[in-house]
Amino acid sequence: MGLSIVPLLYPSIPPLVDLPGHMGRYQVQLMGDASPSLSAFYSFDWQLIGNLGVDLLVELLAPVFGLELAVKLIVIAIPALTVIGMIWIAREVHGRVPPTVLFALPLAYGHPFHFGFVNFALSMALALNAFALWLRLARLGRFRLRAVLFLPLSMLLWVTHTYGWGTLGVMAFSAEVVRIHDSGRAWHRSLVSAGIQCLALAPPVLLMALWRGGQHVGGQTGDWFNWDAKALWIEMTLRDRWRWFDVATLGAMLLVVGAALFSRRLGFSRNLAASALVLLAVFLLLPRVVFGSAYADMRLTPFMIAVALVAIRPGTVASRRFLGAVAVAGLSFFVVRTAATTTSLALASDRYDRALVALDHVPRGARLVTFVGHGCGLPWFSARTEHLGGMAIVRREAFSNDQWAMAGAQLLGVRDIGAPGFDRDPSELVTARDCEGEQWHTIDQALTRFPRAAFDYVWLIGPPHIRPEWVRGLLLIWTNGRDRLYRAGHSLPVQDQRL
Structure with missing residues (x-):
């Protein structure tokens, strides 16, 4: 986890494309009528919408740290929470953390994060951790406690960003279907039982209806089944600065997934593999624009690949020597990718500093x-x-x-x-x-x-x-x-x- 925050330590303003624009909005919300000029230029009306994660954290932290430092601390927490979520999921599913998880960790700095979709990225980090908790409580047989906990957690996740709540629902349902089926029930009964279990995640549906109804009509939804764009989004999963490097590291991740498909020394967790396949289906079915927000399908690519990598487990014939070699390769991969991200963000930060004079x-x-x-x-x-x-x-x-x-x-x-x-x-x-x-x-x-x-x-x-x-x-x-x-x-x- 510590290594995952290194790329963001140097920049005073995390150089994520949309983030400075969001910071402008945070300043307006914090100052209100205290700034006559901002009041003359902008209006700001608090409303309950599914896109408030960092906005609310800024309200808590900016009075203590100042806006710029508060935003930096929040943004640093996002990849850290994402990495924790991946590791926790792996531990819950496999009983230990397999070395192949190391290949998934750089996806905490995926294309959507670099784009500055911070509310989305925060919600996805929280969704991964919530999914790990969902799996843990199922493993312990604490289903009633899980239902009680996830009623408020689902609401909190929806307020952070709708996408995280939706992704949690997809992963939880698919994993639950496989878990129930593996316990001996038929597939059709497993689907029904999983749906009942996931009712604890349903309350935000009412919030969604209130948000998108009435005066909150929102933007358009469209550009369905744009296969050229979807192919580009997959290629851009790790888009940062150096195309050849970004594509090569993505290729290495996909090779690991491919190796698990065809090698007896690696295999997959059934419920996580199901979650990865369902996320792939969602990616293929999503339009590019949802309610006026662009890149809806693009945002999912790092996470569907991450879940596929986290799903990999050692096969029955995997030797200790083989697993040691995988661990060394995975750690080297993570370190090299982190070093490149650190360099890229430092260069971008220096560019910011020169322009901001x-x-x-x-x-x-x-x-x-x-x-x-x-x-x-x-x-x-x-x-x-x-x-x-x-x-x-x-x-x-x-x-x-x-x-x-x-x-x-x-x-x-x-x-x-x-x-x-x-x-x-x-x-x-x-x-x-x-x-x-x-x-x-x-x-x-x-x-x-x-x-x-x-x-x-x-x-x-x-x-x-x-x-x-x-x-x-x-x-x-x-x-x-x-x-x-x-x-x-x-x-x-x-x-x-x-x-």
């Missing part, structure tokens, strides 16, 4: 529009700066145009500042050319069309090539050679309105 030149309460250079589609390497503008909310109580605003999915709303099309996500993303199927501005469109009277400053983070005429009337006040900060011409004395 710009905020030293932005006054409190300023109206800031940020444009971040981005490639078409989903490039493998990301500088993770897409939502760095959110730190202007955190450190300067300024306006940032990177916030998500979706009824029923977000507690934050963006007030009208006279900048339609440039006041919320994804207006912060700019490209060198038009990208098919995307809503992003090109850099020339962004700089020539944004309403200059609505903003005081323009922050360009790793932008594509800029022509001088696109920034005419803006005053360059800071640059690090890669990023630029301009003051809008309308706020300058006439004689200072220049390039």
Whole structure:
């Protein structure tokens, strides 16, 4: 577990793509009416939704540690809890921790985590631990106690993020069916009995109906059975910085699963194998977008592979020497992957630090529009700066145009500042050319069309090539050679309105 937190020790702000944007929302929720500027820019209304895990923890920890440190501590806890959950599940199912589990541990830093889906990642970490507890109580025959405990636990998990609750339900039901069948019951009776046992996980269904009913209509659900995208999500399971390395390490994990399928020295736990297969089926059936939230199917890939790896156990003919070699290989694999993740996050953190110097030149309460250079589609390497503008909310109580605003999915709303099309996500993303199927501005469109009277400053983070005429009337006040900060011409004395 200790090794799993190493990659996050150095960065002052965990460099996860969406996290700075979330931190901006946390600042709004913490300050409320205490900040006149943030109150003028944003609204914030607490509601019971299935996406509040880190938001609620911030309420508890930020008054003690400050927002930035509180977020760092919470994010550090996520991979640690994920690793604990994997190890605990293995111990409950196998009676000990087989060495093959070591190959699963790097999946705590899977693609969804690097993307900054922190409420989701926290809920999945908790779901793994809850599943381990579910298995333990079944092993001990404490079914009544399990039902009592999981009534509130299922509610808590749903509030953290709906996805974690749903995943726990899928894993618990599939494992329960196999357990009951192995006790001597027919499959059809096992299905019914498992359903009855899992009623303890059902109360959030009412919360879901209340959340998605009435005024909380939510976004659209669509893009079903996009097989090209699903193949890409599997390839990107460990997407971080170096494509060849990320794909090679994923390949090593899949080879271990393949070895367990065909080698007599390795095998599978029946109930965990069933859970892995059901998770695979869910992945194949899920659309890409659910209630307006993108990458719904992508989020599952690290966990279905992790469950498959955790399901592996030594076969009856496995020698101690063989298991020792597997342990050495697994530990080496975990250490190498962790070292690469540590290096990658350190480089990304340094990139953050260089760009954030710009905020030293932005006054409190300023109206800031940020444009971040981005490639078409989903490039493998990301500088993770897409939502760095959110730190202007955190450190300067300024306006940032990177916030998500979706009824029923977000507690934050963006007030009208006279900048339609440039006041919320994804207006912060700019490209060198038009990208098919995307809503992003090109850099020339962004700089020539944004309403200059609505903003005081323009922050360009790793932008594509800029022509001088696109920034005419803006005053360059800071640059690090890669990023630029301009003051809008309308706020300058006439004689200072220049390039």
